[in-house]
Amino acid sequence: MTPIKLSWPDWKYPEWIDEGYRTTRGWLEKKKRDDGAEGLWRIHNGLYDLTTWVDKHPGGKLWIKMTQGLDVTEIFEASHLSPSAEKILPTFFVREARISRNSPYTFHPGGFFRTLKRRVYEKTKNIKRGPSKRAIVLIDLFVVITLLLSIISAKYFNFYIGALTGIFLTGTTILAHNLFHQRDNWRMYYFQLSLMSVTDWRISHALSHHIYTNTRLDLEILLMEPLLQWFPKEQKNWIVKYGSWIYSPLFYCSLYFLQAFSRNDKDWGLNQIDAVNDRIEVAATFPWAHLSFGDHTLHHMFPTLDHDILSELYPVFEKTCLEFGVEFRFNTTWNLFKGQFHQLTRTLPNTVPRENITAPLKS
Numbered sequence: 001m002t003p004i005k006l007s008w009p010d011w012k013y014p015e016w017i018d019e020g021y022r023t024t025r026g027w028l029e030k031k032k033r034d035d036g037a038e039g040l041w042r043i044h045n046g047l048y049d050l051t052t053w054v055d056k057h058p059g060g061k062l063w064i065k066m067t068q069g070l071d072v073t074e075i076f077e078a079s080h081l082s083p084s085a086e087k088i089l090p091t092f093f094v095r096e097a098r099i100s101r102n103s104p105y106t107f108h109p110g111g112f113f114r115t116l117k118r119r120v121y122e123k124t125k126n127i128k129r130g131p132s133k134r135a136i137v138l139i140d141l142f143v144v145i146t147l148l149l150s151i152i153s154a155k156y157f158n159f160y161i162g163a164l165t166g167i168f169l170t171g172t173t174i175l176a177h178n179l180f181h182q183r184d185n186w187r188m189y190y191f192q193l194s195l196m197s198v199t200d201w202r203i204s205h206a207l208s209h210h211i212y213t214n215t216r217l218d219l220e221i222l223l224m225e226p227l228l229q230w231f232p233k234e235q236k237n238w239i240v241k242y243g244s245w246i247y248s249p250l251f252y253c254s255l256y257f258l259q260a261f262s263r264n265d266k267d268w269g270l271n272q273i274d275a276v277n278d279r280i281e282v283a284a285t286f287p288w289a290h291l292s293f294g295d296h297t298l299h300h301m302f303p304t305l306d307h308d309i310l311s312e313l314y315p316v317f318e319k320t321c322l323e324f325g326v327e328f329r330f331n332t333t334w335n336l337f338k339g340q341f342h343q344l345t346r347t348l349p350n351t352v353p354r355e356n357i358t359a360p361l362k363s
């Protein structure tokens with residue numbers, strides 16, 4: 001069954017994505033085929049040799065090492081708010097790329113994302129980067145409780161305490177997600193208490209899902225196939241469409257649903273607004289936004305900012321949306337929950353963006 005090549009108007013469709021078994025390392029390796037980075041690091045149309053920068057990169061070695069040979073334009077733009085990164089880039093310039101960029105996304109200086117980024121930088125430049133104190137206290141607390149409960153549940157062989165341990169372990173994992181997006185830090189390895197790998201998630205989540213949200217390059221969706229098929233396909237059988245309603249809640253890790261990539265302006269930030277949904281119940285609330293992927297659109301656009309800063313960005317976000325005539329609205333958790341089931345039954349792309357919208361952006 002060939003998936004409808006939704007959201008792929010200007011891209012070379014990654015045929016390799018349909019070759020079968022998918023892994024995070026395989027995604028990195030195969031994506032290099034289409035990126036035209038020639039073994040270097042591609043940012044826009046320039047090729048850069050960052051080999052000597054690996055040990056000096058303020059964000060840590062891992063990001064640079066694992067992206068060699070890739071077009072890193074989007075992650076570079078989203079991760080670096082300060083203009084200093086762009087200023088030092090020419091030091092590493094090697095040559096212009098031979099082929100055009102295989103991505104429709106744009107980052108024009110006067111476009112939506114760059115404008116918002118400048119404003120976010122102005123607002124956050126005096127705030128110390130890294131997790132806030134209360135974010136650290138919260139995750140440390142969750143780790144201690146998880147470990148204590150796991151010991152107690154093992155000692156008394158108690159199922160209920162074991163289940164409670166699972167809830168705190170889930171919270172720990174979600175909180176650690178905030179940390180692995182940021183510069184390398186030892187607390188990000190709390191994530192591995194879940195037996196999942198920080199490195200793998202930096203690929204599937206930070207480099208894939210955050211950048212190519214809800215497209216065929218989004219590993220967080222692709223890794224669920226064939227069990228869950230959020231992408232519309234012409235011939236979905238009823239087991240895939242409706243059977244998955246029964247087991248799909250077991251897989252939910254975040255709440256969003258796909259829609260057509262219909263906007264003419266290919267600004268990357270606008271694409272994020274189209275692809276990501278935010279829940280009004282948890283927006284800008286502590287600790288619930290931290291514990292349930294709240295303030296999701298802002299997190300998608302500025303993933304390296306600590307989650308605690310995001311709630312302060314709504315005024316500049318609203319101002320920029322108004323200026324660009326962009327509508328951003330919150331949704332309800334219930335609507336998004338229903339949307340997941342609806343999406344699983346879709347055989348044709350959704351051409352109605354922002355369905356089930358509720359309240360407007362609150363400032």
Ligand SMILES: [Zn+2]
Binds near residue numbers: 177205210299303
């Ligand atoms: Zn994230």
